[in-house]
Amino acid sequence: MLQTDVLVIGCGIAGAIAALELAEKGFEVILIGSGTTEWESNSAVAQGGIIFRGQSDSAESLAQDIYKAGAGLSNPAAIDQLVRFGPRFVQELLIDKYKVAFDLQPDGSFCLTEEAAHACPRVVFCRDQTGHAIMQALFEAIRKSPRICFKTRHSAVDLITLSHHSKVMTDIYLPSTCVGAYVMDNVKQHVEIVFAKETILATGGLGEVFLHSTNPKEARGDGLAMAFRAGARVMNLEYIQFHPTALYVPSEKRFLISEVLRGEGAKLLSWDLKPFMDHYHSRGCLAPRDVVSRSIYQEMLKGDAHHLWLDISFKDSSYLKDRFPKIHSYCLSKGLDMTKEPLPIVPAAHYACGGVAVDEWGHTSIQRLRAIGEVSCTGLHGANRLASTSLLEGLVWAKNCADHLAKELPLRKDYFPLVEEWQMSEEIVDGALIQQDWMTIKQTMWNYVGLVRDKNRLCRALKMLEQLKWDIESFYAKARLTPELLGLRNGVQTALLITLGALRNRQSLGCHFRLN
Ligand SMILES: Cc1cc2nc3c(=O)[nH]c(=O)nc-3n(C[C@H](O)[C@H](O)[C@H](O)COP(=O)(O)OP(=O)(O)OC[C@H]3O[C@@H](n4cnc5c(N)ncnc54)[C@H](O)[C@@H]3O)c2cc1C
Numbered sequence: 001m002l003q004t005d006v007l008v009i010g011c012g013i014a015g016a017i018a019a020l021e022l023a024e025k026g027f028e029v030i031l032i033g034s035g036t037t038e039w040e041s042n043s044a045v046a047q048g049g050i051i052f053r054g055q056s057d058s059a060e061s062l063a064q065d066i067y068k069a070g071a072g073l074s075n076p077a078a079i080d081q082l083v084r085f086g087p088r089f090v091q092e093l094l095i096d097k098y099k100v101a102f103d104l105q106p107d108g109s110f111c112l113t114e115e116a117a118h119a120c121p122r123v124v125f126c127r128d129q130t131g132h133a134i135m136q137a138l139f140e141a142i143r144k145s146p147r148i149c150f151k152t153r154h155s156a157v158d159l160i161t162l163s164h165h166s167k168v169m170t171d172i173y174l175p176s177t178c179v180g181a182y183v184m185d186n187v188k189q190h191v192e193i194v195f196a197k198e199t200i201l202a203t204g205g206l207g208e209v210f211l212h213s214t215n216p217k218e219a220r221g222d223g224l225a226m227a228f229r230a231g232a233r234v235m236n237l238e239y240i241q242f243h244p245t246a247l248y249v250p251s252e253k254r255f256l257i258s259e260v261l262r263g264e265g266a267k268l269l270s271w272d273l274k275p276f277m278d279h280y281h282s283r284g285c286l287a288p289r290d291v292v293s294r295s296i297y298q299e300m301l302k303g304d305a306h307h308l309w310l311d312i313s314f315k316d317s318s319y320l321k322d323r324f325p326k327i328h329s330y331c332l333s334k335g336l337d338m339t340k341e342p343l344p345i346v347p348a349a350h351y352a353c354g355g356v357a358v359d360e361w362g363h364t365s366i367q368r369l370r371a372i373g374e375v376s377c378t379g380l381h382g383a384n385r386l387a388s389t390s391l392l393e394g395l396v397w398a399k400n401c402a403d404h405l406a407k408e409l410p411l412r413k414d415y416f417p418l419v420e421e422w423q424m425s426e427e428i429v430d431g432a433l434i435q436q437d438w439m440t441i442k443q444t445m446w447n448y449v450g451l452v453r454d455k456n457r458l459c460r461a462l463k464m465l466e467q468l469k470w471d472i473e474s475f476y477a478k479a480r481l482t483p484e485l486l487g488l489r490n491g492v493q494t495a496l497l498i499t500l501g502a503l504r505n506r507q508s509l510g511c512h513f514r515l516n
Pocket of ligand 1: 013032038041046048050131154156203215219222223350374375387388390392394
């Protein structure tokens with residue numbers, strides 16, 4: 001059994017910033033990540049950049065862009081928090097404190113790029129590896145911090161709550177409260193109790209429950225599923241943003257091909273290499289992200305194709321290599337040369353606008369449990385996300401959550417109950433079951449709960465996923481716990497929550513598109 005001031009679950013931008021800011025204020029922090037290395041997060045693979053401020057930019061202009069992109073469903077309080085603190089924290093934390101080396105112009109000012117639906121260029125970046133550069137700086141600081149105990153290959157299994165786990169029977173009458181988590185050492189396959197005065201969920205997204213996803217394999221909604229099981233309020237889960245262009249190489253993980261390529265003139269081509277976007281939208285390849293994603297999906301259905309094409313090979317090759325070094329070298333490693341040939345692409349699940357419902361300081365509906373970053377739903381994104389707002393959202397909520405908590409923790413007297421040790425069952429789970437169940441989840445989500453939804457598809461998905469969840473819970477109860485089994489259990493729960501959200505909401509809005 002371990003005990004700490006704060007347990008931070010997830011080491012992307014949100015978890016890393018929260019851990020650093022709390023440790024700096026004198027609190028002991030345990031920070032865990034489930035990946036084999038610290039690099040397995042959405043934050044580390046973010047390409048495009050993070051919102052800062054443009055030349056003649058204003059908080060009002062950014063607020064308007066977020067509100068428009070969110071199709072009117074964004075939470076005004078969340079927008080206000082982001083535009084008020086966002087650019088300031090990029091300056092004070094990322095640039096001044098952690099020394100992230102954003103790309104500079106020859107005159108020393110920051111290079112700014114204009115992304116789709118932004119009123120002006122206001123996004124700073126580090127070539128096409130912004131996330132990597134930010135996380136490198138944060139991991140360096142974490143390694144130097146004596147108060148952060150940082151462990152990768154450690155997965156939270158379930159949150160420990162008074163009502164579910166306390167051995168004191170009458171604790172069920174106390175307000176719903178989290179006191180830590182059961183955490184698995186993925187290598188030793190041993191589960192330990194970690195008690196914490198406060199637990200912060202920063203487990204990121206859930207794209208991996210879909211067949212095609214730009215996210216790393218840890219993004220299967222672990223935090224969402226754990227919070228839901230603990231009784232937390234979750235919301236807006238039907239709003240899944242799909243990215244139009246992920247590289248399609250069979251049997252390889254999908255790799256994001258930045259929208260900046262289309263901004264630079266890249267053309268989408270049908271299976272038989274013909275332009276088609278003008279049939280779908282007056283802005284052609286520069287139509288809004290969701291229109292482009294759905295158009296590609298429709299063209300794929302029409303041609304019974306596994307993928308379409310994206311062509312930028314007509315541009316100067318040295319320019320392409322310099323502007324997109326990561327994309328260029330990744331494609332080359334898969335035998336594809338973007339300077340000479342069109343790239344095979346598919347749309348892919350990219351970002352979850354919904355999640356665990358939180359306020360401006362990351363409070364969930366459970367006491368002593370906060371959520372920050374992509375796992376949370378601050379309401380900022382409403383029904384759709386404005387490009388490059390999510391790294392900033394993680395930064396702002398992590399910092400404000402840490403500051404708020406630092407004031408509150410010393411004034412509290414936190415109760416830790418006696419709880420059951422983890423009981424490890426012995427039955428070895430059949431790997432084939434896990435693999436097949438994942439295929440069922442991913443195919444079902446892609447075909448029935450994907451880019452284009454209707455009542456029949458969603459009802460079919462619900463029926464299949466409910467049965468699957470029942471089967472998985474049955475063998476989970478008696479099987480020896482592994483990181484794979486833990487992930488499957490969370491994956492099916494996450495898929496069900498998205499499906500229920502999509503079924504209940506009959507109104508097409510933002511990235512939730514229903515035929516009927
Ligand atoms: C390819 C790609 C490109 C993107 N580009 C941009 C961009 O240019 N600009 C932008 O603003 N946004 C971008 N995004 C979105 C953005 O990267 C994410 O929304 C953001 O990084 C999420 O940060 P986070 O800290 O909430 O989660 P993540 O960075 O995903 O971190 C989640 C962490 O939780 C850990 N974890 C998960 N489950 C468990 C568990 N059970 N136990 C312990 N740890 C667990 C993971 O190991 C990981 O460390 C992009 C996303 C992708 C996938």
